[in-house]
Amino acid sequence: MFSTLKSLDNKKLAKYAVSFTGNPDFQEDVLDWVLDGNSDLYKEVIATPGGTGAVGMSIENCLEAGQTLIIPEIAWGSYSLMAQMHNLKTKSYSLFEGDHFNLDSLKATCKAVMEEQDRLVLIINDPCQNPTGYSMTRKEWEDVIEFLNECSKTHSVVLINDIAYIDFAYEGAKAKEYFRCFDKISDDVAVIVAFSISKSLTSYGLRCGAAILMAKTQEGVDELKVVFEKTARATWSNVNNGAMETFSTIMRTKKDEYLAEKQKYVDLLKARSDLFVKQAEEAGLVHYPYKEGFFVTLAMDNDKCDRLHAALMENQIYTVKVNKGIRIAVCSMPLHVIDGLAARIKAVEDQLD
Ligand code: PLP
Numbered sequence: 001m002f003s004t005l006k007s008l009d010n011k012k013l014a015k016y017a018v019s020f021t022g023n024p025d026f027q028e029d030v031l032d033w034v035l036d037g038n039s040d041l042y043k044e045v046i047a048t049p050g051g052t053g054a055v056g057m058s059i060e061n062c063l064e065a066g067q068t069l070i071i072p073e074i075a076w077g078s079y080s081l082m083a084q085m086h087n088l089k090t091k092s093y094s095l096f097e098g099d100h101f102n103l104d105s106l107k108a109t110c111k112a113v114m115e116e117q118d119r120l121v122l123i124i125n126d127p128c129q130n131p132t133g134y135s136m137t138r139k140e141w142e143d144v145i146e147f148l149n150e151c152s153k154t155h156s157v158v159l160i161n162d163i164a165y166i167d168f169a170y171e172g173a174k175a176k177e178y179f180r181c182f183d184k185i186s187d188d189v190a191v192i193v194a195f196s197i198s199k200s201l202t203s204y205g206l207r208c209g210a211a212i213l214m215a216k217t218q219e220g221v222d223e224l225k226v227v228f229e230k231t232a233r234a235t236w237s238n239v240n241n242g243a244m245e246t247f248s249t250i251m252r253t254k255k256d257e258y259l260a261e262k263q264k265y266v267d268l269l270k271a272r273s274d275l276f277v278k279q280a281e282e283a284g285l286v287h288y289p290y291k292e293g294f295f296v297t298l299a300m301d302n303d304k305c306d307r308l309h310a311a312l313m314e315n316q317i318y319t320v321k322v323n324k325g326i327r328i329a330v331c332s333m334p335l336h337v338i339d340g341l342a343a344r345i346k347a348v349e350d351q352l353d
Contacts, residue, residue, distance in 0.1 A: 001201050001261070004254065005246045012245045017238035021229050022047025022210065026244035029251040030210045034163070034195050038179040041191070041214040044225045046232060047239040050204075051164045051196030054211035055123070056082050057231045058192045061224070062121045062158045063088050068113045070106075070122035074288070074297065074323050076130045076162075079123055095132065099289045101140045107147055119156045120148075127175055128165035128293030131320070131327040133273070135169060135291045141181040145189075152188035159191045167200040167262060170270055170292045182214060190215045190224060197247055199294075202265070208243035269294070272330045272338050279342035285349070294331035297322060298345070304352070311348050317341070 017023050027045035035043075048054040055078070059069055065087040071079045073092040083090045091113055094105040110120055124144070127135035136144075148157050169175030182191050193212040198204040213224045232238070250258050269292075276296055280287055290296045300308065302324060309321045320327040328345075330338065 001203065001246070001250065001258070004249050005203075005206075005242060008242055008245055008249070013242040015241045017047065017241050017244060020233045020238050021045070021225070022239055023241070023244045023248070025248045025252075027210075029248045030195060030212065033200075033251055034166075034176070034193060034210075034212060035179050036173055036176045038176055039214065040183050041185070041216060042218045042221045044213045044221050046211045046213065046225070046228045047244060048194075048209045048211055048232070049207040049236050049239055050198050050209045051162060051194045052078060052209070053207075053236065053239075054192070054194035054196075054209050055079070055160060055162055057228055057235070058158070058160045058194065058211060059083060059088065059121070060086050061227045061231055062160075062192075063119070067117045067119070067121075070109055070113055070120070072123070072125060072129070074132060074325060075123075076125060076164075077322075095129070095134065096289060101134070101136050103140065103143050103147070106144065110147070110151060114151060114155050117155075119158070120151050121158045121160065123160045123162055125162040125164070127163070127169045127178075127291075130165065130293070131295045131297045131322045131325065132288040133290035133293040133296055134288065135175070135293070136178070138178055138181065141178045142184075145181050145184050148189050149184070149186040152186045155188075157189040159185075159189065160194060161191060162194045164194070164196040165199050165293045166195075168266055168269055168293055170266065172263075172266070185214075185216055187216045187220065190220055192224075197243065200262075201247065201250070203243070203246075206240060206243040206246070208240055208247065269331055272333065272335060275335060276328065276330050276338050276342060279338075279340070283342045283346040285342050285346045288325065294329065296328045296330055297325040298328065299325055307352050308349055311352060312345065315344070315348050317345060317348070 030045050059082050068089040068091050069083045071092050073094050080090050093109040094102045191214040196209040213221050215221045286299050288297050288299050
């Protein structure tokens, strides 16, 4: 991947992108790679600086100041920061009911927000949710789409599906089949898929990603595209040409090599998460339902979270506090460090008064 970047012609690295919405090759390659043929909707791609750019511009463009964005209760912290920056409020849905997605909470949250405003904009970070590592089932996605179609009878609806970690899903291409559920959206629902090459090419520093705008009609997609293009122009102008060229070169000429390299890291991640989850269960350490992805999150209230986080640091165990939990980055620890970690955390937990 980095050898591809370094082998690019200087002219390509120096150049502006072809358009404020990105290079045509990049747009085509993003659609092919991300959706993998699993969509019959109308679509447009806006190149963005990372998934951050895609999520941020969606939030900015789809709500008016003072309105409410719906986010998961346990989530990537930037969602609420982005909402604040655009003078938006947030309301969160609880993520889990037992070991599965809490559809009832999502519905109740949407209904409450719909009583106060003319539109519904919600974020679902799936698959490989940050920070829990949950991935929704096909049935859970179908139920969400059916509900959003109901909502669209009275409100316009925008679903932002943040797929930042999708390329680390353990099922590979199969993990993209749920996009088929989006084919069933009604005319008044739009889906924006936020893609990040930070994760897919393990290249956070390149700052490249895309917002894939999807709707049932070309007009629906065009309406969004016009606004997104202006936002891009006014906010970051255009996206790093070398990053887009790297992605396209890999997709067009080195895909097999890329897939093999990626699989190596997916297998490594799986070995690490399998070991941690197995030992967490043996140790009696409670975590949110984990299926795949970079992080496992221990479940607890915020008071315990503060105390355990501090106690862990005293024992040289460095974690991240999230709402109602402590995030363990299984992605960043070698197996020998993970081995025994759950028991060490449990021992510290047992010492708390
Ligand atoms: N979404 C989630 C859930 C993330 O965790 C991140 C990065 O950590 C992003 C989106 C965006 O990342 P980037 O802007 O580097 O593509």
